[in-house]
Amino acid sequence: MDVLIVLEEEYQLDYFKEQGMVRKICKSCGSAFWTRDSAREICGDAPCEPYNFIGNPVFKTHNLDTMREAYLSFFEKHGHTRIERYPVAARWRDDIYLTIASIADFQPYVTGGIVPPPANPLTISQPCIRLNDLDSVGRSGRHLTTFEMMAHHAFNTPSEEIYWKDRTVELCDQFIASIGGDLNRVTFKEHLWIGGGNAGPSVEVLIGGLEIATLVFMSLGRQKTAQPGYDLNGDMYYPMKLRIVDTGYGLERLVWASKGSPTIYDAVFPEMVSRVMSAAGLSHMLNNKDYTRILSLNAKFAGLMDISGTNLFQLRKKVAAAIDISPEKLDRIITPMEKVYATVDHTRCLAYMLGDCIVPSNVREGYLARLVIRRTLRMMTDLKIEEPLADLIEEQTRIIGMKKFEQDIAVVREIVERETVKYAATLERGTRIVQKIAKTYKARSQRVPLAEIITLYDSHGIQPEMIRDIATREGAVVDLPDNFYSMVADMHSESKKEAEVSTTAKYDERVQGLPPTKKLYYEQSSDVEFEAVVLDFFDGYAVTDQTLFYPEGGGQPADTGTMVSSESMVRVDDVIKVAEVILHHISGGILQRGDRVKGMVDEERRWSLMRHHTATHVILHAAKEVLGAHIHQAGAQKGSESSRMDLRHFKHITPDELRRIETAANRMIMANQPVEISTEDRTKAEQKYGFSLYQGGVPPGRYIRIVKVAGDIEACAGTHCRSTGEVGVIKIIRVEHIQDGIERIEFTAGVAAIYYMQHLEQIVTSSAEALSVQPDNLPATVNRFFTEWKDQKKEIERMSSKVVELELQSLVAESMEGIPVVIKRIDLPRKELAQLASSISEKGGIALLAGIGETVSVVLASGEPRVNAGDIIGQVCSLLGGKGGGKPTMAQGGGPDAGQIDLALKVGRERIIAALQG
RNA sequence: GGGCUCGUAGAUCAGGGGUAGAUCGUCACGUUUGCAACGUGAAGGCCACGGGUUCAAAUCCCGUCGAGUCCA
Known part of the structure; x- marks a missing residue:
């Protein structure tokens, strides 16, 4: 089927026609668009049309708060339910780190049709963070790292139609009118939308040269269906059962258009801009008409181009020509302003990231937070701003609203202060290394080779521009290629490995014909014997109608045990779960389809695993109590001897804190509270308990199993004790610093903990015996021995030089x-x-x-x-x-x-x- | 999750198979009313830890622990 024809039909909306709109082809770019203005010839999008709203607002004046409220209450009035924002750290997903769009809140389960949406239709204003255009932030006048995507979403199923294209566009029109927009100036540009495995027609909503919203009609997916598919850019897409209205209105852009200020930054955070300007000693620029003119010209031209690399120079040239000064002079004037804007944007980004409990580190989203912190610190240094970064971030938090964040502002401040100190140390260390290298090459009268510069950046975190500056000061020559960063990226991509294929994938088809295995281990987790019928046997795996054997999952290893049929007795040495079917790996014999078997789980091991698993929850809760709200599990491995849990934390856990966690955890055990387990609707559970539910990864499916242990509430599929008291005792073995921002606690529980303590005691007594001292005196004695050993070593050295001396004389x-x-x-x-x-x-x-x-x-x-x-x-x-x-x-x-x-x-x-x- | 760099005196670092070093700091003595400065001298090292290779390891190899850094 011809995609273009189909798509053209997609945009023939009754609503457009009723409103007397006409479809036109843009004279400049050739795109199709709808307008009420029959004389219009261009689509209204940049670069076809300049930003003519600058100095000429298109809406009634609003700030962020009033515009957001205007939007949400408008859609509430029109039958939508208002939904609270999700965190900017996408903890409910494992494919992205940051929330990049409002629809990301509902992926993959709601958009996949597995879980119903929290409300339908709904409206939300979702803060989003995108770091892809970092270089343009501050420069283009329009780019932001953080923006609120306001949206109304409707999820249409075959059985229930909420609304589709006509109503979506109508609501959009009415909303624009409600904030004072002139509908005759609005154009709807046809645009094929493709993203994240979905596709569909969309219209971009334009006014005054600015795109203020995109209305996406997500109706195609990669999953093959009976209906004919479309080839979009080489991939096949097929109609989906679920059709989703995915809209995105840029809150900041709406506010900008309502003020018509030179840049989006002036419109959106005027207080912060003036605060940072004065901190940088640039206040005088604010009231200078020339600067305002330069900025608005700059923004207008920037709106027409993509700012990156050489384009920046083109932009400078254009603006310089328009106001008749040299590009160099313009650059001197405008660069500090750009840094002010970027600082304002970045501090807001950090307020969200840290407020939503991201801990800076060198991995995952923590790395992104550190990246932004360091970028901001560099700009602040360039601007000679002496005010601490923590103050600026606190101010941003205050402007956004303290109550909107989970993290305590005092912790945010401490994190930022630590990061600031840390970065200063890195810079100092880096400067010394660069100076040394520069001297070496200067002495050899060689240029500093590129390989050295790459190592300096890659291994020591020194920005290439900084390397050049320091080396030049030392008198060495450095050549910096324009494509430096892409060269580094190329170097990294060479060592990329293929993704592992899931081991269970090969059984997917085989288990499709089998019923879900009844999971007795949930219902009777303390039982160890059961009876079952063998439904299938292949590749050494037995499938039964029901089982007590827990399959490997959620960081908990599989149970082991035996199965006895009338014919044979076999060992169960591994258990895996494929979809809803449980496969027992059998050794020492075979089973046959139809066999009645008696299963026996290795009791000691099962109990030990349950104790360790329950203990994990208890320790997490205790750690939160001791260390703070940001504590989040970054992985865990349960075992029958000992277990470990990785926590996100911004500094080392001290021995004292560790003891307090251990004590608190054991008190929770002694309180002997029942462990409550329930199955709940995913969306409702998320709304009720928040995303701290997902500590050990995100389980699939509409319903999730909620486990409540000593105040800790998590989505968890593991087996647990019936009450905290059954854990017996928890002994923390040690804490280890895995990576920046991640601490690993190793611990043992129950009988294994007793064995561990006995082992410790044995080490102490045998050491004490070796030295013939009481265990209490061990530390002092060992210290004394060590000093004596050192003293004697020195004495021996003295003596031997004496011997040498004497020998020499003879x-x-x-x-x-x-x-x-x-x-x-x-x-x-x-x-x-x-x-x-x-x-x-x-x-x-x-x-x-x-x-x-x-x-x-x-x-x-x-x-x-x-x-x-x-x-x-x-x-x-x-x-x-x-x-x-x-x-x-x-x-x-x-x-x-x-x-x-x-x-x-x-x-x-x-x-x-x-x-x-x- | 993947990659790279680094652990040597209190601090900053040289040395990269063959007698463990420099600078700063510390201490003592001297010059000085005192301080600073200078001079002379001294103390201070499990060369991160554990294996291996070697006649010989701070140095080479493997592992562990620790620190830093880039990327997804």
Whole structure:
């Protein structure tokens, strides 16, 4: 089917026609668009149309709060339910780190038709973070890292139609009118939307040259269906059962258009702009008409182009020509302004990131937070802003509203302050390394090679521009290619590995014909025996109608045990879950379809796993109590001996904190609260408990299993004790710093904890016995021994230099060719021999000394240029069955053959004489 | 999750198979009314830890622990 024809039909809306709109083709770009203005010839989008709303607002004046409220209450009035925003860290998804669009809140389960939406239709204003255009932020006048995507979403199923294209466009029109927009100036540009495995027609809503919204009609997906598909850019897309109205209105853009200010930044956060301007000593610019004119011109032109790389220079040239100054002068004026804007934008981004409990680190979303923090710190340095970054972020938090964030502002401040100190240290360290390298290459009068610069950036985090500046100051030459960052990226992509194929994937088809296995381990988690019927047996895997065996999942290993049929008794050594079917891996025999079996789970192991799993929840809760609200699990591995849990935290957990966590966790156990487990609707559970539900990953499906342990509430599929008391006892083994921002707590629970403590006790008693002291005195005694050992080592050194001195006095040198030469067997360790020999060679003499210890050690030192010690030692040592070598002035060696020592010295003597005469 | 760099005196770092070093800091003595400065000297090292290779390892190899950094 021809995509273009189909798509053209898609836009023939009754609503457009009723409103007397006409479809036109843009004279400039050739795109189709709908308008009420029959005289209009261009689509209204940049670059076809300039930003003519600047200085000429198209809506009634609004700020962020009033515009958001105007939007949400408008849609509420028109039958939509208002939904609270989701966090900017997309914790309910494992494919993206940050929330990048309002629809991301509902992916993948709602958009996939698995889970119903929290309301239908709904409206939301979702803060989103996109870091792809970082370079343009502050420069283009319109780019932001953080923006609120306001949306109304409707999810249409085959059985229930909420509304589709006509109503969507109608609502859009009415909303624009409600904030004072002139509908005659609005155009709807046809646009094929493709993204995230979905596609559909969409219209871009334009006014005054600015795109203020996109209305997407998501109706195609990659999943093959009976209906004919479309080839879109080489991929096939098929009509979906679920058709989703996915709209996105840019809150900041609406506010900008309502004010008509030169840049979006002035419109959206005027207080912050003026605060940062004055902190940078640039306040005078605010009231200067020339600057305002430059900025608005800059923004108008920037709106017409994509700012990146060389385009920036083009932009400068254009603006400079329009106001008749040199591009260089313009650059000097405008660069600080751009940095002010970017600082304002970035601090707002950080307020959201940190407020939503992201902890800066060098992995995942934590790395993104650190990236933005460091970028901001660099700009603040350039602007000579002395105010602490934490103050600016706190101010942004206050403007947005403290109550909108989970993280305590005091913790946010501490995190930022730590990051600031840390970055200063990195810069200092980096500067020293660069200076050193610059000096090296300057001394060789070479340019600093690119490989060095890449290492400096990649391994030490020093920005290439900074490398150039420092090296230049040191007088070295650095060439910096324009495509530096892409070269680094290329280097990384070379070492990329293929993704692993899931091991269970090969059984997907096989289990499709089987009913879901009844999971007895949830209903009777403390039972260990059950009866079942074998439904299938393949590849060593048995499938039964029901089972008590817990399959590997959620960081909990599988149960083991036995299965007995009338014919045989087999071992269950592994259990896996494929979709809703549980596969038991059998060894030591086979089972047959139809066999009645009795299953027995290894009781000790099951209990140990349950205790460790329940303990994980308890420790997480205790850690939150001790360390703060941001504590989030970053992975966990349960075992039957010990378990570990990784926590996101911005500093090292101190031994004291660790003890407090351990004590708190054990108190929770002693309180012996029941463990409550329920199955709840995913969306409702998310609304009720928040996203801290997803600590151990995001489980699939419409319903999720909620486990409540000692105040900790998580979505969890593991087996648990019936009450916290059954855990028995928790002993934390240690805490380990895995990566920046991630601390690993290793612990043990129940019987394993008792064994562990007994093991510790045994270590202490046997150490105490070895030293014949009471365990209580162990630390003091060990300390004393260590200092004594060090003192004695020094004493030995003193004595041995004394021995060398004495030996030296008793040595009588013979004279060969006028040179004092000592050739002698002295049974001292090699180190002393070397000392002795070198004190002779220092005075211009020659010493060949050999001594017998475990093996023979030989040292030859020569203060006489004619005698090359390194050359001679080899032959001497080979007589002893060994080897040797060294420098011309000092050589060492040895060999095992002590009987040959006299011969070796004799040969050595001959060689020295020969060299002296030679 | 993947990659890279680095662990040597209290601090900053050289040395990269052959006797463990420099600078700053510390301490003592000297010059000085005192301080600063200078001079002379000294103390201060499990060369991160555990294996291996070697006649010989701070140095090479493997592992562990720790620090830093880039990317997804």
